[in-house]
Amino acid sequence: MTVWEAIIIGLIQGLTEFLPVSSSGHIILAERILGVQSELSFALILHLATLLAVVIVMRKEIWECARTPKKWGPLAVATIFSAIVVFAFNDLFKLAFDGRYLSTCFLITAVMLLFSGLVKPKKQEITCFDAVIIGCVQGFAAMPGISRSGSTVSTSILLGNERSTSVSFSFLLSIPIIVGSALIDLISEGLGSIQFLPLLFGFISAFISGLGAIKLMLKLTSNACDWFAIYLTALSVFLIVNDLFLHLF
Numbered sequence: 001m002t003v004w005e006a007i008i009i010g011l012i013q014g015l016t017e018f019l020p021v022s023s024s025g026h027i028i029l030a031e032r033i034l035g036v037q038s039e040l041s042f043a044l045i046l047h048l049a050t051l052l053a054v055v056i057v058m059r060k061e062i063w064e065c066a067r068t069p070k071k072w073g074p075l076a077v078a079t080i081f082s083a084i085v086v087f088a089f090n091d092l093f094k095l096a097f098d099g100r101y102l103s104t105c106f107l108i109t110a111v112m113l114l115f116s117g118l119v120k121p122k123k124q125e126i127t128c129f130d131a132v133i134i135g136c137v138q139g140f141a142a143m144p145g146i147s148r149s150g151s152t153v154s155t156s157i158l159l160g161n162e163r164s165t166s167v168s169f170s171f172l173l174s175i176p177i178i179v180g181s182a183l184i185d186l187i188s189e190g191l192g193s194i195q196f197l198p199l200l201f202g203f204i205s206a207f208i209s210g211l212g213a214i215k216l217m218l219k220l221t222s223n224a225c226d227w228f229a230i231y232l233t234a235l236s237v238f239l240i241v242n243d244l245f246l247h248l249f
Contacts, residue, residue: 006198013046014209020150032249053210078135085139093142103239105145110232113225116154
C-alpha cells in the first residue's frame, strides 16, 4: 500500500465511520477500485484514529457520563446486546466482507434513514428498553453496507428520542464498540506487517476526516438524512448494474 492509497482509505474511513453511509462498505469499495487490501495493522490504526476523534469531540459528554453512573446503564445494555448479535451471526458477517450483500445493505440503510425522517421525536432520555433495540441494530451493522451510526441514530429516533440525544448516544456507543472490535481482531489475527509511512498518513487522514464528520453530524438536521438516503439508493443501484453488466471493479 502506498502513502497516497493510505491517505485515501484513511479519509474514507474517517468520514464514513460517523456519517450514516457505512465505513466498512465504502472501504471494501475503495479497496476494490484501488486494487489494494488493507492489513489488520492498518485497520487497527484507522480505528484508533477514529476513536481518538470521537473522544476529543465528545469529551464533555464522556466526562458527564463518567460522573453520572445512571447514564452507564443504557450504554452498557446496548453494548452487551450488540456483542450478542455479533457473536451469534459472526459467520454471516465474515462472509459478507467479500461485498456480496453491499447493494442490499446500502439500501437497508437508506430505508432506515428515510423512515426516521418521518418521525417527530418527543423523548430526551434513552431508556434501557431503547438500548436493547439500538444495541441489537448496532450488532447487525457489522454487515458491510449497513451504517453503524445511521442505523443506531435512525432506530433511536424511531423509538421516539430526540435527534440530538440519538446522535450523542450513537457516538458514545461507538467507543466500546471500536475498542472491542479492535481487541478481538488483534487477539484473533495478530498485527500483520505494513510500512510506517502508510500507517502514519492513514492515521492522520482518518483522524482529521473523523473530526470533521462528527462535528458535521452533530449539526445536521433530520432533513439531511434524506440526501444520504438518496446517495445510498443511487449507490446501491449502481452496484447492481455494475455486478450484472459493467464489471468495472
